[in-house]
Amino acid sequence: MISSQPQGVTPQLSPQELSLQIKSFLSGSDPQHGQKLSLRDHARCSLLLLRCLPPARHAVLEHLRSVFHDSVSSFLNERDSQDCLPQTTSSQRRGPPPPPSTPGLDEVTKEVQKVLEEFIKLNPRAWAPLISAWSIELMGQLSSKHANRQGMPHSTSLNELLQLWMSCGATRVLMDIYTLCLSTMIDTCPDACVDALLDTSVQHSPHFDWVVAHIGNSFPSTIISRVLSCGLKDFCSHSSTSETPEKRVPKLGSVVGILGHLSSRHGNSIRQEILRMFHESLRPGNKQQRATLPYLLQLAALSPSLLGTVCQDLVDSLKPSTLAQLQQHCSTLPREELDNMLNLCIHLACQTSTGAPRLLRFLLDTAMPASVITTPGLAVHDSVREACDRIVRLLLLSLQKQVYGRTGGRSASDAPPKVVPFLDAMRGHLPELCAEMLRLERKRHLWLHQLLGLLCIYSSPPCAPEALCLLLTLAHSSEELGLAVQLHAVLSSSIQGLAQAAVARCVAQVHAGALTDKRALQLLQNLALIVQSEEGGMGREIGAALSEYLSDFGQLLLHSNPGVCEAACLLLCCCPLPSTLPPAQLHLLIRSSSFLLFHSMHLRSSAGISSSSRLLTRLCKVSHAGKKAVLHQLVEGALHPGNAGLFGGQGTNQSPQKVEGASASLLENNSYLGSTVDFSGSVWSVFHAGVIGSGLKPEEKNRQSGQVECTENTQSLLSLLCSCCAKKGDEDGHLMTLDPEAAKTLAVTITECACPDVTNSELSWPPEEHARTTVQRDLLIYTCFRRNPLLFQLLHLVAQGRPALCYCSVLLRGLLATLLSHWEASRELTSADSSWHLMASCELVSSMGEGQLLPPALANMHEMFSLLAPYEVRLLLLSVWDFVRENGPFPQRFVFQAAKGIFSRDFTREGDPAKYMGIVHSVLHRNIERLGLLSGRFQV
């Protein structure tokens, strides 16, 4: 009974046969024999009716629906049973699947496909809408029906789902059929097919997504543009009837869903299409075009990914001419609608994330008042600018609401704080924001300042200190620095410990080497400026914060860039010191600043010298130990061979080219001649003239500073030492008296530095003959004086702080011993022929006089040295020796005079000085013709 006609030819059935077929189709059984039709025969029968009985087509399609349902079910059952097979047979799963339980269903679906495709090809206009709707709806039903089945991939794992459904014959057939419908209709009116897709997508939303994704991938441009236009149509029709917005959501929702799927692979097309719609909507047109703008906004509001896709390009495409069009377009809209759109825009702007910086830039650029330098063609219309101005302000307002509302909601700590994507995106662009703000363009910097404040509060832990740090680093003028202060004022109420965090960040930045020298310099200067000038809020806080990082800034004193050192130094000068400074930090600072002092002298930077002097003076006052340390450092530094040149002396090069290229071995070094055993102080002393094989010691070449610099340096060092040693409370009075205690420290330090060998260094002097046992030490002292003329100045200084010079006794004795031997050996005619020795002798005696180691009459003898012969000088010096030997240079000989506040020595109580004046007077007499004028100076 069931005829199996060859496909493609419409079978000509007689009416009687046809009515029998109808009967058998409706009853599902063979009308002649009464037995039940198999699924396959039933399906064939229905196909026959489809060909011969046009009014039955809906019924036939309905029946075929059940066929597909059966086919899918059997497929899935099959799959489940396969999955249930023990693991051992899993290898067979790759093989051909066992024959399905309902045989021929696949064949039937293939037949159906063939017939339907034939119809579609022959008359697409009539069949395609019908069949496409049918197949789409059926796929929707199938997907929903089996969605919750066990072993089914979750609807979110689109790829698995797609794979599964496409491996099922029936659904693949349906998909093919729909694809054919769409491809035949694509040129004429694809709306008919796409509408069904959208409707079904709404109905079976999550489970149906694989279909949309697949079709969308096959016809991206069509689907995208159609989906958009269908959505627009829907939007228009709903907006006109003023329905509640909730009803509008489903269709829009599915539009968003579909586009969301496609956006991963066809983001470009979507972007282009949306932009195209946007630009088209600007042309004067019908109602639908007018609704495009709100529609697109609504769409973007529903889908963040879409917003992200479109935002950037949209901003780029908004040229002045486009903006003018847009303005014209919007001016026709009713006020209420306009306000809605504006609010939506603001909302969207807050939601923008990737394009946020560009968006911001665009808004600010457009909202900025036109300036002279704007290209005339590119200038935007005034009304556009005003609108943009309004948008910027509203955006800031909205951000402010969100940011502060967010912190307010923190009390209900369950919910995570609301996210503001715009601010999140801007966070990464903090440096640009700061830099742009500091340009101080009108209006713009005020907006940016506000935005920055919001941004800082929004992401408070990292952001606010960073912003402050950036501003502190970048500000070049006090006006710019003012922005940082303002920002701090805004933020300080909401953020705890802001200054500390900012300073910590600054320090970290400096230490990490993230800043160029110039920036670091600027930062330090700005910090100092703030600490000095803003004594109110920020300065105090910053100062307090800075005091925790003194050692860090101390390290900066050793920076390679002198400017940085100096700035750090100034900062340290003005920043408050903590009440108790740990010794380690103190010493570090002292060492660094004294280094800086000498370094500045080398560089001839008077600013550096003065700032480091200031700092040293300051440190000196911190504690007694500090004072000691400062003095020690200064003296040691001044006498250091490398620095000797600064004060007119000669440094020793530490044999820099000792071994070229040879590896430095400690063992070798230790076994090196002279370093193994210290022979000093014994008769075995060896004096190097050079190394055998390497020739003589190289000529000592030293940087000899000019006379003026030397004087300047000496002056500054001495005045620094003076102020360090000044008595407390005396600093401001111009008549400074040295603190004896400080002077003693100074003296001891000088002694230590000039003569490290303290073997025979008691204060009392031995007889002159004994000096030959200390020849080596005396020579060392001599060399030291020879190299450091500064020592004489220091001796003078020490002499002021009586009785401190006593502690330099060793030096004085050693120097005097060498001078004596020089004058003894000298065969010159006059003492002036050996100028240095003459000078040394004069200075020595005069300083001893100042230090009251000698009585004035004896001390005055130096005035005639230059007029005498060498042996006469020796005689006179011998009498000095004798005096000191007999009247030992002991501090206890000095008496404190409360009236003057100083120590002094009364020589009249120490025996008759006249017995030491004998030689003096003899020499005077001997040369009376020249020295007669001076005789009055030597009366006891």
Added chain:
Amino acid sequence: MMSDIRHSLLRRDALSAAKEVLYHLDIYFSSQLQNAPVPMVEKGPIELLEEFVFQIPRDRGSHNKRLTAMQELQLLEILCNYFQDQTKEAVRQVIFSSLFSPQGNKADEQRMVLLGKLTSMAVAVCRVPVLECAASWLQRTPAVYCVRLAKALVGDYCGLVPGSIQTLKQIFNVSPRFCCQFITAVAALYDMSTEELIPPHDLLEMIVSWIFEDPRLILITFLNTPITANLPIGYLEVSPLMGLVRWCVIAPLAYRRKQKAAGGVPIVEDQNLYSKLHLSVLQGLMVLQTHLTEKSLYGRLALILFEQLVPLVEELGQLCEELNPLNAEQEMELALDRLAQALQVSMATGALLCTRDDLRTLCARLPHNNLMQLVVSGPVQPQPAHPTLTPAYYPHIHTPPLGYPTLPAHAALPAHTALPTHAALPTHAAIPPHTALPAHTALPGHAALPAHATLPAHPALPTHAALPTHPALPGHPVQTFMPGMTFPFRPMR
């Protein structure tokens, strides 16, 4: 009683309810028919049908049971079988009428959909009673509904399923009356006013083949309908004549317009069909004359009303103006020729009653055409002679002009001489039956159209039985019911 039935049906599912309401109403109307010759169709049964067949919920409480497509097909089959098995013509008609007569309510939509499917199914399975009922329905239903039915059938059979037109074609042999009404409805539907309203090729071919096979087809309804003085407005005409004339006249220009819209691709394949149709229509007119004369209605009953011609001529004029710049002289000539021939023949056969003066004023605005000129001016005729005609009418049939042989049955044949001028009928003269027609060569218009020779040969026309010997359709006696009334029905055969 109706409410009792309703209550019992409310509990049923949709399909069995539909079945049962049919059953109940059958009994109801059968018993009514026994009591009264003309049963009253009350509101009750119609409401029942609306509720249970067309699934229009009467009150909000009852939920809407919709038939699935499958159930609908079952219902259609039941209906088909019912009408087939119901032997009483009257009951059939009453049931059909109460089912499908438009009531002007929201059920009409469903009604029309179901009627379309039922008719379509009846066509497929050759249910003659259903088709006859549908033919009657087409006669007494406003044209807007008829057009919808035609549209449904055309949709189903022309193009949807390839080759299905053959099925529709067959009903010519089964129910000529339905065919005639169908053609009328189709002609009303496709009025060629726009590109979409040009009849599809398959449909055209089928109709042409029907009429060409038997030109009397277009007169069946007319012949089976009691004569009424004036047709109610808004209903289908009693014959498709006017519609077909319109097709033939407008077609060349309408296709030309379509060609212009399509971008210049010439569409020629249908033109031969229109030529053939034109011939058949003219032949049909001549058959009409026989009938009119037999019933001595000649000159008293116009099948083509002058008022109907006015819009046609106007439209033709507009089309000519519209297409004039397009070098459409050939098409214009053809259209005007056809119009002239149709006017001449219809006047000659008594289908059109008007004076030549009327024609002259009517056609004054048309472009010049030789044949039209001849038809409008007419032969010189001294006096009106026919006793039954008012002097205003020109009775040339019974007083043929000099030089024409006196052939009473073929009195209209002078008009036929215009046929050779027909563009698509160059070989017309070669067809033997027609060569018998006199005065073929007497017309100057023929020589004026030399281009005909280049046109493709007309497909061999079937040898037509001599027109006079046409059987007078004995199966269709003159009926007495009035077209505007529903009852009583008379058997068709």
